[in-house]
Amino acid sequence: MRGSTWTEEEKEFLANNWHKGREYCAKKLNRTVTAVNVKAKRMGLGGCIKNSHFLTAQNVADLLGVDIKRVLNWVQKGLLRFSLAKAKRKIYLIELEELERFLKENLDLWDSRKMKGSLWINDPDWLVQKRKSDRSRPANEGKKWTPEEDKKAISLFKTGDYTYAQIGELLGRSGNSVERRISRLDVWGTGEFIRDKR
Numbered sequence: 174m175r176g177s178t179w180t181e182e183e184k185e186f187l188a189n190n191w192h193k194g195r196e197y198c199a200k201k202l203n204r205t206v207t208a209v210n211v212k213a214k215r216m217g218l219g220g221c222i223k224n225s226h227f228l229t230a231q232n233v234a235d236l237l238g239v240d241i242k243r244v245l246n247w248v249q250k251g252l253l254r255f256s257l258a259k260a261k262r263k264i265y266l267i268e269l270e271e272l273e274r275f276l277k278e279n280l281d282l283w284d285s286r287k288m289k290g291s292l293w294i295n296d297p298d299w300l301v302q303k304r305k306s307d308r309s310r311p312a313n314e315g316k317k318w319t320p321e322e323d324k325k326a327i328s329l330f331k332t333g334d335y336t337y338a339q340i341g342e343l344l345g346r347s348g349n350s351v352e353r354r355i356s357r358l359d360v361w362g363t364g365e366f367i368r369d370k371r
Contacts, residue, residue: 179212181260181261181262183202184212184216184258184260184261184262184264185260185262185264186198186201186202187202187209187212187213187216188216188229188231188258188260188264188266189229189231189232189264191213191227191229192228192232195209195210195213198213215259216258216259216260216264226268226269226270227256227266227267227268227269228266228267228269228272229258229264229265229266229267230244230245230248230255230264230265230267231244233253233267233272235289236288236289236290236292237283237287237288237289238284238287238288238289239283239287244265245265247275247279247282248265248267252275252279252282253267253271253272253275254267254268254271255267255271256268269292272292273292276300277297277299280299280303280306284307284310284314284315285300285303285304285307286304286307286308286310310347311341311345311346311347311350312345313344313345313346314345314346314347314350318354322344322346323354323358325343325344326340326344326351326354326355326358327355327358327360329343330355330360331360331361336348337349337351337352337355338351
């Protein structure tokens with residue numbers, strides 16, 4: 174007896190969760206392990222878990238703690254090479270070796286502090302250095318400013334006792350970030366911005 178036809182949602186689920194194991198995918202999809210194996214092979218997903226040599230773009234995003242749009246941006250710019258799974262919707266597959274190459278050659282595009290897991294049993298030397306370098310960066314670097322941070326930055330700036338760098342240290346931001354942010358805020362409540370006065 175032939176099983177039911179796979180929906181696009183099921184194929185996408187399989188591609189995004191293949192690394193969790195055949196049994197897991199079979200249980201969640203309410204299909205046999207054999208059916209899951211056959212479909213994964215037809216989609217070109219490669220081996221499962223430890224034998225897998227592919228991650229989906231979503232898996233990469235989850236691993237690096239970034240939004241899927243950022244990973245797809247890297248793919249579209251040609252920074253991260255991929256192959257496509259055999260499905261109607263685009264499912265990007267990235268080889269582990271390719272991901273390692275990308276991470277090593279583009280250290281400035283990702284933050285090791287956001288990583289959830291690792292590709293290696295023992296981190297390579299370049300990743301150890303990257304982690305060390307990232308730990309010294311401001312904690313809130315790259316994060317959206319909150320209204321509370323804006324108020325605190327304005328308050329500290331108005332005292333005249335703090336440099337941008339000192340305000341940055343207190344807020345977990347870089348001095349340059351504080352300077353840019355304050356230039357965009359109505360510090361004195363006049364409707365004028367500091368950048369307009371320059």
